[in-house]
Amino acid sequence: MSPIILLLLALGLGLAGWLAARARAWAFRRESPDGRLSSLPTYHAWYVALWIVIPVALFIVVWSAIAPGLVTQSVLASPAAADLPAFGFQRQTILNEARAVATGAARAVFNPQAQELVEPYRDALSRFNLIGIAVTVLIAFVGGTWAFLRLKPDFAARNRVERIVMAILLAASLVAILTTIGILASLVFETVRFFGMVSPIDFLFGTFWGPDPMSSADNPDGSRYGAIPLFWGTIFIGAIIAMIVAIPLGMMSAIYLTQYADPKVRAWVKPALEILAGVPTVVYGYFAALTIAPAIRDLALQAGVSNPSSESALAAGLVMGVMIIPFVSSMADDSIAAVPGAMRDGSLAMGATQSETIKKVMIPAALPGIVAGVMLAVSRAIGETMIVVMAASTAANLSANPLEAMTTVTVQIVAMLTGEGSFDHPATLSAFALGFVLFMVTLALNFIALRVVKRFREAYE
Amino acid sequence: MVTVVHDNIEQTEAKMSARDVSVFYGSKKAIDEVSIDIPTEYVTAFIGPSGCGKSTFLRTLNRMNDTIPSARVEGDITLDGQDIYSPKLDVVQLRARVGMVFQKPNPFPKSIYDNIAYGPKIHGLAEGKDQLDDIVEKSLKRAGLWEEVKDRLQDSGTALSGGQQQRLCIARAIAVDPEVILMDEPCSALDPIATAKIEELIAELSGRFAIVIVTHSMQQAARVSQRTAFFHLGKMVEYGRTSDIFTNPHEKRTQDYITGRYG
Ligand SMILES: Nc1ncnc2c1ncn2[C@@H]1O[C@H](COP(=O)(O)OP(=O)(O)OP(=O)(O)O)[C@@H](O)[C@H]1O
Ligand SMILES: [Mg+2]
Numbered sequence: 001m002s003p004i005i006l007l008l009l010a011l012g013l014g015l016a017g018w019l020a021a022r023a024r025a026w027a028f029r030r031e032s033p034d035g036r037l038s039s040l041p042t043y044h045a046w047y048v049a050l051w052i053v054i055p056v057a058l059f060i061v062v063w064s065a066i067a068p069g070l071v072t073q074s075v076l077a078s079p080a081a082a083d084l085p086a087f088g089f090q091r092q093t094i095l096n097e098a099r100a101v102a103t104g105a106a107r108a109v110f111n112p113q114a115q116e117l118v119e120p121y122r123d124a125l126s127r128f129n130l131i132g133i134a135v136t137v138l139i140a141f142v143g144g145t146w147a148f149l150r151l152k153p154d155f156a157a158r159n160r161v162e163r164i165v166m167a168i169l170l171a172a173s174l175v176a177i178l179t180t181i182g183i184l185a186s187l188v189f190e191t192v193r194f195f196g197m198v199s200p201i202d203f204l205f206g207t208f209w210g211p212d213p214m215s216s217a218d219n220p221d222g223s224r225y226g227a228i229p230l231f232w233g234t235i236f237i238g239a240i241i242a243m244i245v246a247i248p249l250g251m252m253s254a255i256y257l258t259q260y261a262d263p264k265v266r267a268w269v270k271p272a273l274e275i276l277a278g279v280p281t282v283v284y285g286y287f288a289a290l291t292i293a294p295a296i297r298d299l300a301l302q303a304g305v306s307n308p309s310s311e312s313a314l315a316a317g318l319v320m321g322v323m324i325i326p327f328v329s330s331m332a333d334d335s336i337a338a339v340p341g342a343m344r345d346g347s348l349a350m351g352a353t354q355s356e357t358i359k360k361v362m363i364p365a366a367l368p369g370i371v372a373g374v375m376l377a378v379s380r381a382i383g384e385t386m387i388v389v390m391a392a393s394t395a396a397n398l399s400a401n402p403l404e405a406m407t408t409v410t411v412q413i414v415a416m417l418t419g420e421g422s423f424d425h426p427a428t429l430s431a432f433a434l435g436f437v438l439f440m441v442t443l444a445l446n447f448i449a450l451r452v453v454k455r456f457r458e459a460y461e
Numbered sequence: 462m463v464t465v466v467h468d469n470i471e472q473t474e475a476k477m478s479a480r481d482v483s484v485f486y487g488s489k490k491a492i493d494e495v496s497i498d499i500p501t502e503y504v505t506a507f508i509g510p511s512g513c514g515k516s517t518f519l520r521t522l523n524r525m526n527d528t529i530p531s532a533r534v535e536g537d538i539t540l541d542g543q544d545i546y547s548p549k550l551d552v553v554q555l556r557a558r559v560g561m562v563f564q565k566p567n568p569f570p571k572s573i574y575d576n577i578a579y580g581p582k583i584h585g586l587a588e589g590k591d592q593l594d595d596i597v598e599k600s601l602k603r604a605g606l607w608e609e610v611k612d613r614l615q616d617s618g619t620a621l622s623g624g625q626q627q628r629l630c631i632a633r634a635i636a637v638d639p640e641v642i643l644m645d646e647p648c649s650a651l652d653p654i655a656t657a658k659i660e661e662l663i664a665e666l667s668g669r670f671a672i673v674i675v676t677h678s679m680q681q682a683a684r685v686s687q688r689t690a691f692f693h694l695g696k697m698v699e700y701g702r703t704s705d706i707f708t709n710p711h712e713k714r715t716q717d718y719i720t721g722r723y724g
Contacts, residue, residue: 340567342563342565342567343567343569343570344528345525345528345563345567346563346567346568346569346630346633347569347579348525348528348556349523349525349556349560349561349563349634350556350557350560350579350580350583350633350634350637351552351553351554351555351556351557351580351583351584351637352553352579352580352583353553353583356583360579360583361569364569364570364571365569365570
């Protein structure tokens with residue numbers, strides 16, 4: 001029995017409670033001398049229904065988490081399970097097979113040993129299904145009765161219902177926050193494990209990156225875990241090359257759109273830019289890897305560079321810059337548009353030309369917002385994965401030559417997690433440490449940027 | 462309907478003059494055939510009920526209406542006999558000669574010093590830092606703001622009080638040494654004390670610059686101006702000496718407005 005069916009059952013019970021409570025409230029209304037209740041009958045109905053559905057829903061969540069484990073336990077306790085292999089992969093396979101047949105997901109077993117377990121599995125499944133249904137009904141009944149008995153003509157059902165709804169809304173908003181905290185916690189946990197094997201000094205300040213997933217996990221060579229080349233590659237591609245492309249182009253397009261463009265042109269160009277922002281980054285990745293990178297290599301060859309890399313930092317950075325343009329442009333656009341028109345009029349009335357007005361009044365006034373936009377763009381660029389995975393290399397080079405192959409933090413996270421190292425090898429764990437650093441840096445950038453933007457908004461009311 | 466122009470006003474040479482000026486926003490006529498002479502010697506006040514076109518007309522005098530795409534001007538406006546809408550005239554030069562102060566103080570988000578230096582810099586009026594310093598000091602002194610800000614010229618202009626900001630805007634306007642200053646309700650965002658300071662300033666500046674002020678306050682018009690034009694529904698109804706307009710209006714609509722019967 002799936003949780004869905006339990007949920008439907010709960011909703012059915014809730015509906016029954018709803019109807020019963022409403023009928024009850026109407027009865028109060030008929031009996032009371034002035035025909036008034038302190039809350040409308042539907043609020044009484046909702047009160048009871050919520051008292052049925054919410055406890056049951058909570059139970060279903062818990063139950064669907066623990067029920068499979070309980071089923072397996074009881075199967076293992078059956079005599080047929082006595083001669084299973086003690087531990088490990090094989091035992092798990094047999095159990096899975098038996099379960100698949102018992103639930104009807106597979107037609108027959110491959111492993112004869114599993115056949116004997118099918119029956120115990122069926123028994124256990126149906127037993128726990130029954131328990132699940134019984135507990136659901138019981139909880140619904142207890143919750144519903146308790147709520148139902150509290151109904152009185154002067155019961156403030158509306159206030160209670162509103163409070164419950166508010167609690168639900170609060171819980172919903174907490175989900176995102178708690179998830180972030182959970183992610184951070186798991187990152188921290190794995191990062192701490194990594195730093196138990198490799199010293200943070202080696203990691204943060206070492207200049208050679210070359211983890212070997214095949215080496216012994218017990219005594220890792222800290223000097224192979226120097227992340228400086230990755231940080232440098234990330235900054236060089238995401239914060240330097242990409243921004244050299246994105247800041248001027250984004251600014252110019254924002255200036256054009258806010259100051260010069262005909263409203264008709266603006267009505268076309270602005271949505272077009274926004275669509276550009278919605279292009280999946282993997283598409284940019286193709287473009288970088290298949291078009292830009294070879295073109296740059298050919299150009300470099302013609303310019304006389306010997307043996308240029310086909311996976312240059314320049315290619316990844318250029319395409320990433322193009323990807324970021326709409327982002328910078330729309331932040332700059334918003335900031336320039338937020339500068340009061342009076343400022344512009346004041347400058348024009350002094351006899352300033354339009355370009356003087358833009359250069360000397362509008363942009364300085366919009367600068368905090370623009371800077372914040374650029375910081376957000378940087379934090380996006382350094383966290384961007386797809387383009388660099390496709391176009392940048394995995395070779396960790398510490399170089400200022402944009403034609404050379406370079407790698408970034410995100411590329412290495414992907415490489416380490418998809419590598420052949422086992423999960424508790426420091427090479428794999430280093431992905432978490434890298435992710436943690438990336439998380440902290442982008443968090444800091446976003447935090448500062450949002451504060452700057454907020455100040456900026458306040459400055460103009 | 463023709464404008465009633467009082468016949469006892471002395472003929473003085475007009476700094477600016479408008480002849481049959483109409484202004485349209487799209488197809489809507491906001492100003493209907495207004496003709497007026499603006500003398501250098503006097504302060505001219507535009508009064509009239511809200512929406513009658515005072516700001517619109519004021520903004521045609523330094524072509525600020527150019528910034529509104531739908532606005533269109535017909536008729537002739539001259540500055541020292543020169544047509545300001547002629548293609549030969551550079552609007553940048555025009556606005557340097559005809560400055561403007563807005564209803565809401567709008568200092569640039571720059572230092573006090575840079576606010577004043579902005580105009581002289583873009584028009585190349587100062588040869589060096591010393592000369593620029595001089596212009597800043599002189600303009601602030603003329604605007605009666607020097608004593609209050611001389612020790613904090615590098616503070617942001619937006620950190621001043623509303624009244625100080627408005628005087629900063631006036632100082633900014635006179636820093637480029639204009640010939641005409643247009644003021645659109647310069648005191649409507651200010652308290653009575655700040656208003657009194659601005660009015661004092663206008664009195665001091667009058668004579669040196671031709672000043673046109675739009676105001677909703679009859680008392681203010683009576684206090685600061687020597688000429689008054691009353692606008693109604695896009696037309697200029699009556700024009701004459703301020704004292705005459707307020708004591709002896711020829712038109713019933715003018716009388717109704719200044720006695721507070723409508724508007
Ligand atoms: N940018 C614009 N686009 C279209 N119509 C406008 C525009 N500005 C003003 N108008 C219209 O022109 C008319 C005159 O407006 P204007 O602002 O000149 O009046 P005003 O006398 O200054 O009023 P107030 O005393 O309220 O400032 C009004 O009917 C107004 O709606
Ligand atoms: Mg106005």
